[in-house]
Amino acid sequence: xxxxxxxxxxxxxxxxxxxxxxxxxxxxxxxxxxxxxxxxxxxxxxxxxxxxxxxxxxxxxxxxxxxxxxxxxxxxxxxxxxxxxxxxxxxxxxxxxxxxxxxxxxxxxxxxxxxxxxxxxxxxxxxxxxxxxx
DNA sequence: GCCAACGTTGGC
DNA sequence: GCCAACGTTGGC
Numbered sequence: 001x002x003x004x005x006x007x008x009x010x011x012x013x014x015x016x017x018x019x020x021x022x023x024x025x026x027x028x029x030x031x032x033x034x035x036x037x038x039x040x041x042x043x044x045x046x047x048x049x050x051x052x053x054x055x056x057x058x059x060x061x062x063x064x065x066x067x068x069x070x071x072x073x074x075x076x077x078x079x080x081x082x083x084x085x086x087x088x089x090x091x092x093x094x095x096x097x098x099x100x101x102x103x104x105x106x107x108x109x110x111x112x113x114x115x116x117x118x119x120x121x122x123x124x125x126x127x128x129x130x131x132x133x134x
Numbered sequence: 135g136c137c138a139a140c141g142t143t144g145g146c
Numbered sequence: 147g148c149c150a151a152c153g154t155t156g157g158c
Contacts, residue, residue, distance in 0.1 A: 009156095031141080052156060096157080115140060115155055 003126035004041060005048040005058070005110060005119045006084070015049050015060040018086045023065060026118075027073045027081040034118040038080050039068045047084060048121060048129065050110065057093040058129065062086050090133040104128055 006026065008014075018024055029035060041064045049060040066083035073081070099105045105128065109119035121129070 007156095033141095056157075113140080114157070117155095 002040070002042065002045045003048070003121040003123065004037065004045060004064075005050055005121050006062075007050045007052050007110075007117045007119070009053045010051045010055055011053065015051065015086070015089060018049070018062070018084075019060070019089065021086070023083060023085045025072075025081050026084050027071050029071070029081070029117060030074075030077075030079060031117060033116055035080060037116075037118040037120055038082055040120075041067060041082050043067055046087075046126070048126070049086075052114075055093075056097075057095040058090065058133070059093045060086065060089045092133050094129055094132045098132060099129075102128070102132070 013024070026038070029038060043064055043066065045064040047062040047064065048058045049062055050058045062084045064082055065085045068080040068082050071079040071081040096110065099108060100111060105111065105125060108121065108125055109116055113119075
């Protein structure tokens with residue numbers, strides 16, 4: 001069971017909307033590193049949902065309900081999509097500021113490479129993030 | 135609004 | 147294959 005983090009601008013697709021729609025296809029990823037991560041996702045894996053731009057905080061949890069398959073929105077190239085199901089909003093969103101203040105989270109990809117849109121999260125990091133969100 | 139970091143493109 | 151130039155992203 002792995003943990004991931006996906007990044008999205010709330011103007012494009014806020015977590016609240018995702019919660020209403022329950023499931024969404026995670027399409028449009030056009031970055032090789034992110035693609036590698038999408039391909040490594042397994043059904044049942046857990047996903048943190050991060051709002052970049054307005055917010056800059058982890059706002060919710062989701063899980064993978066369909067593993068990587070060819071991205072239907074890709075007109076050319078070998079890209080993949082997954083299906084995600086919204087699980088719940090975090091009681092206390094974990095802000096980027098709080099993450100940066102936490103020593104044990106300095107290796108989080110969000111800190112090291114904030115531009116990567118699909119990121120792995122270690123088990124230790126995920127447990128700490130969940131604790132901070134309680 | 136600025137700029138640093140990153141990824142991609144294209145000339146050599 | 148290298149690297150300069152450019153475009154994009156996202157934090158500040």
